[in-house]
Amino acid sequence: MAKHRLRVLSLFTGGGGLDIGLEMAGLDTVMCVDHDPESCATIRHNRPEWSVFEGDVREFQPEGEFDLVVGGPPCQGFSTAGKGNPDDPRNFLWREYFRIVEQTRPKALLLENVAGMANAKNKHHLDEFISHLNLLGYQVEVGILNAADFGVPQARKRLFVLAGLGWKPHLPTKKKGAQHVSAAEAIGDLINNPNAPNHEPNQHAEHVVARWKNLKEGEVDPNYRRGRIYSDRPSPTIRAGGGFGPKGDHLAGFHPPIHYTLPRQLTVRESARIQSFPDSWVFKGSKTAQGRQVGNAVPPLLGRAVGESLKKGLVSFLEENSGRKSGT
Ligand SMILES: C[S@@+](CC[C@H](N)C(=O)[O-])C[C@H]1O[C@@H](n2cnc3c(N)ncnc32)[C@H](O)[C@@H]1O
Numbered sequence: 261m262a263k264h265r266l267r268v269l270s271l272f273t274g275g276g277g278l279d280i281g282l283e284m285a286g287l288d289t290v291m292c293v294d295h296d297p298e299s300c301a302t303i304r305h306n307r308p309e310w311s312v313f314e315g316d317v318r319e320f321q322p323e324g325e326f327d328l329v330v331g332g333p334p335c336q337g338f339s340t341a342g343k344g345n346p347d348d349p350r351n352f353l354w355r356e357y358f359r360i361v362e363q364t365r366p367k368a369l370l371l372e373n374v375a376g377m378a379n380a381k382n383k384h385h386l387d388e389f390i391s392h393l394n395l396l397g398y399q400v401e402v403g404i405l406n407a408a409d410f411g412v413p414q415a416r417k418r419l420f421v422l423a424g425l426g427w428k429p430h431l432p433t434k435k436k437g438a439q440h441v442s443a444a445e446a447i448g449d450l451i452n453n454p455n456a457p458n459h460e461p462n463q464h465a466e467h468v469v470a471r472w473k474n475l476k477e478g479e480v481d482p483n484y485r486r487g488r489i490y491s492d493r494p495s496p497t498i499r500a501g502g503g504f505g506p507k508g509d510h511l512a513g514f515h516p517p518i519h520y521t522l523p524r525q526l527t528v529r530e531s532a533r534i535q536s537f538p539d540s541w542v543f544k545g546s547k548t549a550q551g552r553q554v555g556n557a558v559p560p561l562l563g564r565a566v567g568e569s570l571k572k573g574l575v576s577f578l579e580e581n582s583g584r585k586s587g588t
Pocket residue numbers: 272273274275276277278279293294295296299315316317318331332333334335353553556557558559
């Protein structure tokens with residue numbers, strides 16, 4: 261076992277999905293960076309012991325030593341869900357992530373993003389990031405994982421870059437025979453639990469309720485472009501924001517899919533369960549801000565699986581190295 265706890269510097273922390281997954285894997289987040297006040301309020305509320313730099317990552321100067329640097333730079337520019345503009349300035353924030361890696365030289369790092377980061381039009385960002393890491397002495401593993409294969413009741417594909425300074429980390433593999441968790445298993449009890457945190461249902465207009473009453477499981481309302489989730493399988497991806505009005509007009513706010521039996525969209529808590537957040541993790545800010553934090557997050561159970569694999573590799577690398585140094 262590692263002789264000391266492994267200290268994590270978390271960039272673009274958001275609502276903390278990745279960090280609580282890493283915590284479940286036995287890694288300790290000690291510093292978080294995010295410019296969104298509502299996300300920072302969530303972190304401070306749930307983990308007052310984690311330090312928070314609330315501001316632009318471009319102004320963040322790391323102090324102290326970290327064993328790991330982790331984070332998911334914003335992905336709207338890479339996302340296949342959005343317009344995916346290759347010149348979106350947010351596409352270049354990985355360079356800030358790299359600057360901080362260069363300054364802190366952690367033993368390992370983890371970068372998470374939408375699978376679209378590996379698409380032809382964005383791949384030069386990924387290639388540049390990897391070649392910069394190689395020049396610093398990092399060995400890199402890249403892959404796309406589906407959260408549903410790691411106990412998350414949601415089909416959600418995400419790209420992970422893992423790197424080790426002088427050693428090669430590996431992504432976790434799907435456990436043989438592991439069953440997918442269905443949406444009903446994940447949120448069924450919330451129908452009779454109105455007091456769960458962040459579980460206030462939206463009051464949709466009567467004509468919307470009338471439409472959604474008649475939708476079958478898996479069916480999409482063509483006007484609102486939203487579907488009723490299946491009860492017996494993982495939910496489709498929960499997204500951070502934006503939706504469509506009846507005339508195809510783009511709406512701000514949080515617009516998750518429709519409940520498998522009720523004529524309304526999922527609540528923030530139901531969406532958080534679909535993302536595998538524990539109910540003890542409370543989201544702060546407006547309902548839109550809560551939904552954004554949930555939809556942007558790495559599902560904690562996926563973060564846990566990746567964290568366990570990363571930690572296992574790092575611990576054995578550290579043990580081997582300390583053995584060599586002491587001649588044992
Ligand atoms: C995809 S989310 C991260 C989600 C997080 N990994 C999780 O698992 O919950 C990206 C985050 O980056 C933050 N962000 C975007 N641009 C930033 C900047 N220039 N400086 C600091 N934070 C930024 C956003 O506020 C958002 O919370």
